[in-house]
Amino acid sequence: MKKTMIIAIALIIAVGGLAAAQGAVSDMNPDAKAMSDVLVRYAKYVEAGDAESWISLWDIDGVQLAPGAPMSVGKAAIWKNNKDGFGGGEMKFNIVQQEIVVSGWYGYIRGVYDYIFTPKGGAAMAFNGKYLTVFKKQFDGTWLIYRDTFNSDKP
Amino acid sequence: MKRGWLIAIFVVAMSGVAFGYPGLGKLSMDQTAIARIFEAYVEAQNAQDLESWIKLWDHDGVKLAPGVPTIYGRPAIYERAMASFASTLSRKMTIELHEVVVMGDYAFADGTYTVTSIAKATGAPGSTDAKFMTILKKQSDGTWLIYRDTTSSNK
Numbered sequence: 001m002k003k004t005m006i007i008a009i010a011l012i013i014a015v016g017g018l019a020a021a022q023g024a025v026s027d028m029n030p031d032a033k034a035m036s037d038v039l040v041r042y043a044k045y046v047e048a049g050d051a052e053s054w055i056s057l058w059d060i061d062g063v064q065l066a067p068g069a070p071m072s073v074g075k076a077a078i079w080k081n082n083k084d085g086f087g088g089g090e091m092k093f094n095i096v097q098q099e100i101v102v103s104g105w106y107g108y109i110r111g112v113y114d115y116i117f118t119p120k121g122g123a124a125m126a127f128n129g130k131y132l133t134v135f136k137k138q139f140d141g142t143w144l145i146y147r148d149t150f151n152s153d154k155p
Numbered sequence: 156m157k158r159g160w161l162i163a164i165f166v167v168a169m170s171g172v173a174f175g176y177p178g179l180g181k182l183s184m185d186q187t188a189i190a191r192i193f194e195a196y197v198e199a200q201n202a203q204d205l206e207s208w209i210k211l212w213d214h215d216g217v218k219l220a221p222g223v224p225t226i227y228g229r230p231a232i233y234e235r236a237m238a239s240f241a242s243t244l245s246r247k248m249t250i251e252l253h254e255v256v257v258m259g260d261y262a263f264a265d266g267t268y269t270v271t272s273i274a275k276a277t278g279a280p281g282s283t284d285a286k287f288m289t290i291l292k293k294q295s296d297g298t299w300l301i302y303r304d305t306t307s308s309n310k
Contacts, residue, residue, distance in 0.1 A: 065265065065286050067221065067307040101290075106258040108290060110217065110303055112225065130219045132288055132305045134263050147265060149288045151221040151307045 031102045034143045035109055035135045042145075043095045046115075049087035055079050058145045059136050065149035089119035095131075105137045106146070113150070129153050179255060186255045189262055189291055189299050193250050196301075200248040200270075205240050209233045212301045213292050219305035246272040250287075260293040261302070267309070284309045 028036065038057050045054040055075065064072040064081070072078045098111040114128035131150035135143045182190060192211055199208035209229060218226040218235070226232050253266040270283040290303035 063265070065288055065305075065307060068310065070309045071265075071267075071286055101261060103259040103261050106256065106261075106263070108261075108263065108303075110219070130225050130305070132219060132290070132303055134288070147263065147288055149265075149286075149305050149307060151219065151305065153222070153224045155222040 028100070029102060031107065031137065031143065032100045034141075035102065035107050036097055036100060038135065038143055038145060039095050039097060039109060039111075039133065043093045046086070046093045047091050049091070051079075051083045051086040054086070055082075059138075062145055063147050065147070067151050089117055089122070091118075092116045106134060107137075107143070108132060108134045112153075127152065127154075179252065182255070183257065185257045185262065185293070185299070189255045189257075189264060190252060192291065192299055192301065193252055193264070193266075197248050197250050200246060203240050203243065203246065205233070205237055208236065213294075216301055217303050219303070221307055242275055244273040244275045244278070246270055262291045262293075262299065264289050264291065268306075 042054065042057055045051075045057070055078065058075050058078055060075050062075050062078055064078045066072065066081075069081065072081045093113070093115040095113045096111045097109050100109050101107055110130075110132050112128065112130045114126070116124050116126045118124040129150055129152040131148065133145055133149075134147035136146035137143055179186070179190070196208065196211055198204075199211070209232065212229050212232055214229050216229050216232055218232050220226065220235070223235075226235055248268060248270045250268045251266050252264060255264045256262060265286065265288040267286045268283075269285075270281075272281045272283075273279070274281060285306050285308045287304065287306045289301055289305075291299045292302035293299055
């Protein structure tokens with residue numbers, strides 16, 4: 001139990017988005033900050049349409065629980081089911097981190113997200129929702145996405 | 156004393172087997188307690204027993220349900236569930252628990268579930284084929300309660 005380090009931080013409540021979140025994480029425990037950084041890079045890679053960098057954020061045994069489809073089990077399946085979704089237009093993606101908990105080799109972040117996607121030659125579309133992501137610490141001390149689930153706030 | 160503990164562990168281990176989570180392998184005491192939360196969840200849903208169902212939640216529980224913003228706290232979760240239970244004449248839920256990972260005083264679990272229901276107003280049948288990820292929190296008395304819960308449809 002002593003080894004268990006619990007850090008529950010209410011970060012940002014739907015105000016300020018990524019920039020504010022980055023400012024708040026400066027005082028974090030290194031593990032919490034490392035997890036937080038993964039989500040910052042997640043948004044950055046999605047915006048850049050960089051699928052290869054995005055998939056590098058996942059644990060080899062990662063599982064994605066995305067709406068409208070069965071679970072994608074394993075990094076290879078996650079790659080297969082997501083790679084074609086990158087690019088194809090302009091993406092503005094904002095992830096707000098509302099809660100971070102680190103406990104041993106695992107941790108999670110919960111929050112909300114919104115994005116505006118403008119397909120090439122098309123009209124902009126706005127979406128918003130919420131997510132819950134579990135991270136796993138690797139043997140080299142880095143953190144990767146182990147489980148990730150999200151859904152829309154709109155019916 | 157040691158013998159007493161051994162018997163207790165054996166009984167709990169056997170209980171885990173009796174509950175039937177063959178995919179989870181041998182369960183620890185905490186994993187068994189968490190698996191029982193999901194058993195109770197299903198029983199309460201099928202009995203439309205709102206009072207028993209809400210007792211499975213931590214007071215500071217957060218529900219991330221599709222189609223609505225994040226629901227904070229047991230009272231708000233209760234209110235939303237009350238409306239859902241009231242609109243349903245009957246429901247049959249099944250849960251397939253895929254994993255339970257204990258991380259100190261927190262744990263996460265995920266899996267799939269189905270619900271078939273009959274709407275009270277119209278008598279129309281409904282069905283859900285979905286997946287879930289749940290964070291559970293150990294209480295000061297050693298019991299576990301649902302702390303964060305999110306779901307999304309498989310279709």
